[in-house]
Amino acid sequence: MTEKPKLAVWKFASCDGCQLSLLDCEDELLAVADRITIANFMEASSNVIDGPYDLSLVEGSITTPHDRERIRDVRRQSKFLITIGACATAGGIQALRNFTDTRELLSVVYASPEYISTLNTSTPISEHVKIDFELRGCPINKTQLLEVINAFLNKRKPNVSPHSVCIECKKRGTACIMVAHGTACMGPVTQAGCGAICPSYNRGCYGCYGPMEAPNTSSLVKWMRNLGVPEDELLRMFKTYNVGAESFRCAVERVEGEDK
Amino acid sequence: MSHAKGGDTRTIKVDYLARVEGEGAMYLEIRDNAVVDVKLKIFEPPRFFEGFLRGRDFREAPDITSRICGICPVAYQMSAIYAMEDACGIKVEGALRELRRLFYAGEWISSHTLHIYMLHAPDFLGYPSAVEMAKDHPEAVERGLSLKKIGCEIMSLMGGREIHPVNAKVGGFFRVPARKELMELREKLLLARDLARQTVEWSATLDFPAFEQDYTFVSLYNGEEYPMIDGRIISNKGLDIAVNEYDQHFEERHVGYSNALQCVMKPKGNCYHVGPMARYALNFAQLPADIQETARAAGLGAVCNNPFQSIIVRSVEVLYAVSEALRVIDNYKSPSVSSIPAVPKATTGYGATEAPRGLLYHRYTLDSDGIIEDANIVPPTSQNQKMIEDDLRRFVPGCIDKPDSEIQYLSEQAVRNYDPCISCATHFLKLEIDRK
Known part of the structure; x- marks a missing residue:
């Protein structure tokens, strides 16, 4: 018997909604878990299996110096890396900060701003590492998510239309x-x-x-x-x-x- | 992940808490068998919603703030909508208000069931995840998934989709459902009611550590129904205020180790408890008699003070939400309009509703064109954060003789009692720039 492919789900700056889409596949979840090993999915399991991973799903955008490094580490451990949702593919709603005047933001008084470490931009994953596929949406469509997982595990192109x-x-x-x-x-x-x-x-x-x-x-x-x-x-x-x-x-x- | 520090000091830490929404860590320091330091650290990156809400149109707030949390988007939409309707001086009543309760009930069912079966039950039964648990307890996990799905179906019908629904608006809805569409849900809800009763009975069979606390519970209250969307803010220790008095009684504080603000009660900075246990304790009388009976049969009194039993209280709330959805559907008369007009004024509006995890407060100041000048949002997990630390401080001494690994396991479970949503708690910080 061949070993089941290993799936990892990673979170960066985001609302959790796109990775929740996987748990929202109520009818398919146990069948999916039968075919793949959910090796690293912190929102769903406290059991973490070390990489490398066959497929990584990445939710969220890059907004901190720490995350800028972490995504490189995720890439190194992943055979295929797929970004899911508007945060990961475009920077998300938090990319509105990219349009804001830095001085203006700094002038916003905060009790203890020195506690917070953040970049002045929110950027998509593709600006930091090579990605293998982008699944769009805020949130993503769970049927499309299943299609993309299926396609990568069966080494074919996902059937996701680019039309309007x-x-x-x-x-x-x-x-x-x-x-x-x-x-x-x-x-x-x-x-x-x-x-x-x-x-x-x-x-x-x-x-x-x-x-x-x-x-x-x-x-x-x-x-x-x-x-x-x-x-x-x-x-x-x-x-x-x-x-x-x-x-x-x-x-x-x-x-x-x-x-x- | 835990280690002895040498001497009589023990440090227990979990660098990345599993089965919670978002990124958080826990730190416990024990010296001479006493807990000397407890920190719930939230390292989820801040997203600054309150910053970029400034300059947006008042009608955009429900959709934008729903992006704070993919687990409870309806709660954000509802609190934003009530705050904006307060600013516009309008009140949505009748069938539209009923539909809001139906919509919200869908989120309670879905979010609570996710936590009960997929995030919390594995702690009690000793599994790392619901998928592992399903191998030995397939019936329970399948029951949870079926129930969750029906909650999602309510949200999908009422909102267009279950995550970041599109149908709610200031003044009502973009489209109201036909009676026929609701009747299709009715059949499923009858099944859900059985599943929800079984969930209450099943959750009551779990083993609970003996740990009761004298909590200050805070929730909405309107005296007529179990609270979801409106009412006064009350506590079991004498608080009774209108929503627009919230800022006079509560304040958010910033601590160095967390990316989330901690909300406390003025003037002493006391912690307090929001969420299912608070709603239940303050509104038991508003539950229908048959649900009160089911709760009592499951071993609950009119107040539950053991946070580990929150899983039973959450199950009772799922049963209530299913019954409430059925009530709305059975009494439904299609409203003549899908929304009432909302004209903004230069003023401040306040809104608070009961998110699955507890009180969710929004405040917006608008200009005369309805453009947002200032926004403030206090999510339930900010309010519970200090309460969680307080629980750990009191709970750990009772198991101090156990090995570190066991203390760690039980402490993580104690954190998950609150179903903390770290994504929610983090997004309200103002910005400091790293110029690299």
Whole structure:
């Protein structure tokens, strides 16, 4: 009998939600645990088996000097390293600090700031080490997570589409809320994967899966302006959970430039 | 991970606590058979939510703050929403309020069941994880997973998804469910009610260390129902205040060894206890009679003072949440609107709801356009942090003759009694920059 592949789950700056997705696979969890050894998953088990690991899932972004070193160690121990969620793939909501004036932050009075060690940026894992695959989303979709784990364990490419949320609305038969109701929606530039939940709940997509492949943000900005979305609101729409993703960051910089 | 320091001093430390949400460590120093130092260290990196909430629109706070915690996002959304509705001077009542209780009940079921079966029960039965436990106790683990799944299904219907749901908004919901959709949940909830009763009975069969404390319990209270989303903040030691008086009675302190603030009661800096045991002690009378009876049959009184038995209290709350969800569904009349208008004012709004782990307080100051000028969030684990240390200080002397490894095991279990959510507790620090 061949030895079961070893899985490790690592946490950096994050909310725990993406690794929770694994525990949220109520119907599949025990079957997964049957096929792989959960070798290092602190949130679920106090039993830690030493590396190397066949597959590492990494949640969270790099925000401290210590974590900058720790991710290199994780990479060294991992045959495949997959980042899961917007924090790990784009820096997460905490990447908003990347836009803040350092002096302004320092001027915020705090009782004992000397106790805290932190970097002035929140960056995705891919800025620090080579990664083998990025699974997007804030949070990730658990069905996609199972697909990715499966694919790597069977040495095939994960079946995760890079197209926009618009395709998912068409698939589930949701009328376009931007066209039909004039609701501002990030769907046209956002990667699919969630199942187009927001439009089916009568609200615009807010971009939590980050930019799709080659998004046309300029065109969307024009559409938003035609709908009468105020400029500050338009900026905030791009400045959320994936603000650190290049095309969203560029859209912010471009809109700010135009506003000047 | 524990070692003797030489002489009569023993140090017990756990560098990375398992089966808690987030990154924390524990440090115990014992000299001459007395505990001289206890530290719950939280090294989870801070994310500065209160900093970047400034300048955001008041309507964004529920979604942004839900990202503080993937285990209890509904709690963040609800506390933010109540604070914003307070600032707008509106009150959501009737069917919309009922739907909020249903939504929140889903999170209680899911979060509590995760802790009961996957994080806490392995301590009592001697396994490193629920997956290992499932080999010998498949029925229990499968029961836990089934129950958890039904909690997630409530959140998915009400919120679109179970982690960071998208449907809650200031003033109500983006979309309210049709009666037919709720009826599909009803069948599953009837099954869940059986599973929840079995969970109470099963949790009561575990072995509990004898350890009772005279706690100061703090929770919401409205006199009519078991608290989830509104009420006054009360304690068993005479506190009785409105939510907007919170800052006058509680304060957060910063200690050097932790990335999380510790919240204490003014003026003396006393620790206090929030969460299931506090809610239960202060609201036992508001539980339906059949649930009171189930609790008594499981060996609980109207107050539980043994933190190791919090697993039974949590199970009772799961049973309550299932019953409450059924009550809401059975009485449901679709509201005429999915939300009521919310117009912001230049003022400060306050909100507090009962997250699975206890009282979650939000305060926002808005300008006249509804832009957030200041935000303050106090999560349950910040409030329980000092209480956890206090428990360890009192608990360890009772097992001081045991070997270090056993003290360590029991101490970790004592920390997990509180289901600490370290991700929640850490995200509220202001920033200091490392310029490297």
